[in-house]
Amino acid sequence: MTYLSKTIILVAGLALxxxxxxxxxxxxxxxxxxxxxxxxxxxDPTSSAYFQQAVGDRVLFAVDQSTLSAQAQSTLDAQAQWxxxxxxxxxxxxxxxxEQGTREYNLALGARRANSVRDYLVSRGVADNRLRTVxxxxxxxxxxxxxxxxxxxxxxxxxxxxxxxxx
Amino acid sequence: MPxxxxxxxxxxxxxxxxxxxxxxxxxxxxxxxQVEVVEAVAVSSEEYAAIMARQSAPExxxxxxxxxxxxxxxxxxxxxxxxxxxxxxxxPEVSDTxxxxxxxxxxxxxxxxxxxxxxxPPALTAPSEDTAALxxxxxxxxxxxxxxxxxxxxxxxxxxxxxVDDVARPEVAPExxxxxVEDQQEATAPEEATTEIVTxxxxxxxxxxxxSVRPRARPTRLAEAEADTETATAPPEPTPPEPTPPDxxxxxxxxxxxxxxxxxxxxxxxxxxxxPLSAGEKDALRVAVQQCWNVGSLSSDALATTVVVAxxxxxxGKPEMSSIxxxxxxxxxxxxxxxxxxxxxxxxIRCGADGFDxxxxxxxxxxxxxxxxxxxxxxxx
Amino acid sequence: xxxxxLTLLAAxxxxxxxxxxxxxSGPLRLEITEGVIEPMPFAVPDLVAESAQARDLATRIAxxxxxxxxxxxxxxxxPAEAHIGRITNFDSPVQFADxxxxxxQALVTxxxxxxxxxxVVVKFRIHDVFAGQELGRGQQLVGEEDGWRRIAHKVxxxxxxxxxxxGGYFDSRVVFVSESxxxxxxxxxxxxxxxxxxxxxxxxxxxxxxLAPRFSPTGDRVLYTSYETGFPRIYxxxxxxxxxxxxxxxxxxxxxAPRFSPxxxxxxxxxxQGGNTDLYTMDIASGASVRLTNAPSIETAPSYSxxxxxxxxxxxxxxxxxxxxxxxxxxxxxxISFGRGRYGTPVWSPRGDLVAFTKQAxxxxxxxxxxxxxxxxxxxxASFLDEGPTWAPNGRVIMFTRETRGEQGEARLxxxxxxxxxxxxxxxxxxxxxxxxxxxxE
Numbered sequence: 001m002t003y004l005s006k007t008i009i010l011v012a013g014l015a016l017x018x019x020x021x022x023x024x025x026x027x028x029x030x031x032x033x034x035x036x037x038x039x040x041x042x043x044d045p046t047s048s049a050y051f052q053q054a055v056g057d058r059v060l061f062a063v064d065q066s067t068l069s070a071q072a073q074s075t076l077d078a079q080a081q082w083x084x085x086x087x088x089x090x091x092x093x094x095x096x097x098x099e100q101g102t103r104e105y106n107l108a109l110g111a112r113r114a115n116s117v118r119d120y121l122v123s124r125g126v127a128d129n130r131l132r133t134v135x136x137x138x139x140x141x142x143x144x145x146x147x148x149x150x151x152x153x154x155x156x157x158x159x160x161x162x163x164x165x166x167x
Numbered sequence: 168m169p170x171x172x173x174x175x176x177x178x179x180x181x182x183x184x185x186x187x188x189x190x191x192x193x194x195x196x197x198x199x200x201q202v203e204v205v206e207a208v209a210v211s212s213e214e215y216a217a218i219m220a221r222q223s224a225p226e227x228x229x230x231x232x233x234x235x236x237x238x239x240x241x242x243x244x245x246x247x248x249x250x251x252x253x254x255x256x257x258x259p260e261v262s263d264t265x266x267x268x269x270x271x272x273x274x275x276x277x278x279x280x281x282x283x284x285x286x287x288p289p290a291l292t293a294p295s296e297d298t299a300a301l302x303x304x305x306x307x308x309x310x311x312x313x314x315x316x317x318x319x320x321x322x323x324x325x326x327x328x329x330x331v332d333d334v335a336r337p338e339v340a341p342e343x344x345x346x347x348v349e350d351q352q353e354a355t356a357p358e359e360a361t362t363e364i365v366t367x368x369x370x371x372x373x374x375x376x377x378x379s380v381r382p383r384a385r386p387t388r389l390a391e392a393e394a395d396t397e398t399a400t401a402p403p404e405p406t407p408p409e410p411t412p413p414d415x416x417x418x419x420x421x422x423x424x425x426x427x428x429x430x431x432x433x434x435x436x437x438x439x440x441x442x443p444l445s446a447g448e449k450d451a452l453r454v455a456v457q458q459c460w461n462v463g464s465l466s467s468d469a470l471a472t473t474v475v476v477a478x479x480x481x482x483x484g485k486p487e488m489s490s491i492x493x494x495x496x497x498x499x500x501x502x503x504x505x506x507x508x509x510x511x512x513x514x515x516i517r518c519g520a521d522g523f524d525x526x527x528x529x530x531x532x533x534x535x536x537x538x539x540x541x542x543x544x545x546x547x548x
Numbered sequence: 549x550x551x552x553x554l555t556l557l558a559a560x561x562x563x564x565x566x567x568x569x570x571x572x573s574g575p576l577r578l579e580i581t582e583g584v585i586e587p588m589p590f591a592v593p594d595l596v597a598e599s600a601q602a603r604d605l606a607t608r609i610a611x612x613x614x615x616x617x618x619x620x621x622x623x624x625x626x627p628a629e630a631h632i633g634r635i636t637n638f639d640s641p642v643q644f645a646d647x648x649x650x651x652x653q654a655l656v657t658x659x660x661x662x663x664x665x666x667x668v669v670v671k672f673r674i675h676d677v678f679a680g681q682e683l684g685r686g687q688q689l690v691g692e693e694d695g696w697r698r699i700a701h702k703v704x705x706x707x708x709x710x711x712x713x714x715g716g717y718f719d720s721r722v723v724f725v726s727e728s729x730x731x732x733x734x735x736x737x738x739x740x741x742x743x744x745x746x747x748x749x750x751x752x753x754x755x756x757x758x759l760a761p762r763f764s765p766t767g768d769r770v771l772y773t774s775y776e777t778g779f780p781r782i783y784x785x786x787x788x789x790x791x792x793x794x795x796x797x798x799x800x801x802x803x804x805a806p807r808f809s810p811x812x813x814x815x816x817x818x819x820x821q822g823g824n825t826d827l828y829t830m831d832i833a834s835g836a837s838v839r840l841t842n843a844p845s846i847e848t849a850p851s852y853s854x855x856x857x858x859x860x861x862x863x864x865x866x867x868x869x870x871x872x873x874x875x876x877x878x879x880x881x882x883x884i885s886f887g888r889g890r891y892g893t894p895v896w897s898p899r900g901d902l903v904a905f906t907k908q909a910x911x912x913x914x915x916x917x918x919x920x921x922x923x924x925x926x927x928x929x930a931s932f933l934d935e936g937p938t939w940a941p942n943g944r945v946i947m948f949t950r951e952t953r954g955e956q957g958e959a960r961l962x963x964x965x966x967x968x969x970x971x972x973x974x975x976x977x978x979x980x981x982x983x984x985x986x987x988x989x990e
Contacts, residue, residue, distance in 0.1 A: 064868070105862060112823045119823075135802060136757075143732075366969070367968065368928060457581075461588060514583070533576045536578060539578070
């Protein structure tokens with residue numbers, strides 16, 4: 001009896017989890033290559049593919065830093081421009097760190113990076129209710145070698161587009 | 168949107184699989200069979216006494232079973248609920264229990280440990296890139312090699328055939344026809360040892376050459392030690408030895424008896440107390456005991472405890488086991504003192520098993536010994 | 549009769565010649581300060597099977613006891629092939645000479661029987677071979693047959709504790725993150741194992757990232773961080789039925805790095821809001837949170853002192869991550885780490901005297917310990933990436949994550965004695981990280 005009811009509850013729970021997780025997860029996919037089912041040719045300037053490839057969806061950071069370089073700022077200027085034009089989109093900004101740090105500290109560091117991107121975009125006119133931040137710390141490196149060449153690409157903040165409201 | 172369709176198919180399949188798995192595979196089986204270890208029930212004192220009594224009378228014990236101690240109410244087995252006792256179905260994700268007769272070894276080790284997995288930290292051969300990041304090791308200090316044993320003096324690895332022992336002994340072959348007192352013994356050598364614990368963090372990354380320089384020269388130490396002991400023993404204790412309780416000390420009894428009956432009076436009677444032991448003689452005894460004083464299996468609390476242990480020696484130089492007792496302890500808790508004392512006792516008994524090398528003519532000087540075991544120096548190894 | 553006559557005579561003899569007998573000058577006094585540090589040789593012959601069905605268990609239990617003791621690095625087993633003596637009856641006197649001959653310094657004897665109701669009864673004794681006597685008293689343990697490993701661990705805990713004076717830790721479990729898949733998209737799920745790697749069981753599936761679990765003080769619940777909602781959030785999981793619930797959080801924030809207070813009622817954790825991470829506590833029953841730190845720097849990886857009065861944590865308020873201690877209710881914090889490099893993940897030892905930490909210096913990671921005032925720092929390990937120490941319940945051993953470098957890099961669990969000796973890998977059947985060592989089980 002107890003076993004049966006518990007099983008039913010858990011089955012239901014698991015089914016739910018299985019339903020929601022992949023979608024949620026794709027939204028926040030740390031690789032930053034997703035776009036979560038938002039398709040469209042890169043030639044279409046309103047597509048997420050265009051945002052990713054032509055505008056540039058990511059900025060890089062120096063070791064332990066969350067300040068934006070001049071290059072990062074120009075990328076973000078373009079992102080802000082695009083987001084203002086394509087107001088149907090919302091975005092989740094993912095912060096990442098390289099593997100040279102402890103797990104929890106890197107989580108906090110990634111959050112700092114994501115937030116500095118968010119603050120910059122807001123300062124450039126993007127409504128702040130269209131932006132959310134999340135940190136993956138060192139959990140989702142895009143390059144997996146243990147060299148500075150990879151670390152430098154992993155210390156990043158990626159603006160991942162989603163359709164509709166964020167929260 | 169073919170991608171979504173594929174996704175739906177995958178999702179659907181996965182759902183079915185998951186649901187099937189849940190129902191038939193028992194993935195949600197909750198806890199493993201609840202282990203109800205009824206807590207360590209100490210054998211009651213009556214039983215214990217009974218067990219001990221049987222020990223001295225083994226014949227009687229042969230067919231008597233140890234009675235089960237009454238199980239206290241609170242130690243009663245908690246009946247597992249229906250939920251806990253979920254049917255045992257094959258759980259795909261749960262690994263098999265590793266073979267019970269060995270501590271399961273991990274499937275892949277980063278690098279094979281050189282010799283003895285038990286004692287030697289896995290020597291992770293540092294990838295060459297690592298070395299670049301390191302400050303070159305320029306220390307001139309000889310690096311102690313990691314060895315499972317830490318001893319006052321470093322010991323080089325012994326020859327392969329030699330049995331490890333606490334005392335280095337020459338090989339003794341039975342002499343033909345001779346009234347050989349000494350047993351035949353194989354050659355032994357002290358186990359390989361280093362002088363201090365070397366942690367992984369303290370080890371240089373590149374393997375240390377095996378022919379490393381020995382860090383310390385012995386002569387200086389001995390000289391120091393002699394100086395120490397000389398001053399320490401300068402004022403002889405005025406207290407006379409208490410007559411040993413006659414029924415516990417057979418040797419004393421027989422000595423005294425022999426003396427009283429006037430037999431064999433030369434050695435036993437006015438055994439001259441002789442001059443005090445020389446510093447060298449005392450040092451030899453000290454060294455002999457410390458070779459067996461193993462503090463490697465003591466708690467940090469016990470390692471902070473100094474114990475004073477009394478022992479009476481037979482004329483053969485062997486400690487009398489029943490005479491060994493703890494006189495006092497300082498530094499740690501009473502329970503830590505017990506472990507510290509037991510380690511000291513093992514040292515005396517083990518290294519005294521063949522008799523300490525002490526001058527016969529000074530027997531009265533070393534018949535009763537008080538040894539202070541102070542592990543302070545061993546804590547920082 | 550004859551004996552008492554001799555005794556009397558002997559006593560008279562002593563009286564008769566006081567001058568000469570008392571010439572010697574009291575006991576010889578020696579101070580022993582240099583000893584050796586080496587594993588103590590011990591023997592655990594197979595237990596005596598007191599019923600035919602128990603024969604298999606008699607061997608298996610003895611093997612687990614021996615593996616536990618050897619695994620500490622403080623003991624070295626003398627294998628059965630070398631034994632001369634045989635234990636055939638639990639209550640017969642031990643022939644100590646047989647065990648002295650093979651230099652076994654400790655001997656564990658035992659007997660096992662099955663009571664017919666699926667329960668195992670194990671009796672055991674610990675002997676000091678050279679002193680020729682039993683250490684402590686014989687004991688008996690009763691448990692269910694499929695819990696035989698726990699019984700063996702409990703016996704080993706008693707032996708270890710009786711000989712070394714340390715508390716035991718063998719009958720304990722570890723919760724950790726089991727890892728699989730490529731480095732760029734590692735699948736992670738919570739798992740629980742016995743301290744020696746046996747009885748692995750998963751607590752979550754691999755559908756989302758889970759991080760840094762922590763056992764409750766009683767070992768029945770686990771706190772961890774999960775990306776189940778797409779954002780890091782703290783969950784509370786019941787170990788027995790794997791039921792879990794998310795703890796309340798503020799929208800638009802991240803919460804992570806949860807730790808139980810010593811009484812198990814409060815969660816100490818990090819909350820990130822607007823890019824800034826601070827420490828908070830939450831009452832588990834009510835969900836009410838209290839903010840402990842309020843600084844623009846990162847404050848994370850906290851750990852309570854065993855008495856719950858203070859908190860050690862990691863902060864980069866000085867410019868790089870360092871360790872700090874403050875009162876449990878917050879307020880002024882004292883920096884305790886001053887060596888070269890970055891310090892993180894401090895964990896207060898169960899005895900309260902030490903803090904274990906991760907240190908990053910000169911391109912390498914270390915696990916180290918220091919006193920709570922920052923003195924006597926000692927690094928125990930060194931590798932490409934060591935992190936996240938957790939203490940054995942007795943405070944003598946530390947478990948941590950070691951990750952190898954490169955594209956094929958993988959994480960594994962290791963243990964090391966607080967002296968820095970006896971580094972060992974914990975078998976975990978694949979990648980493993982973020983261990984949390986639970987308490988000694990009841």
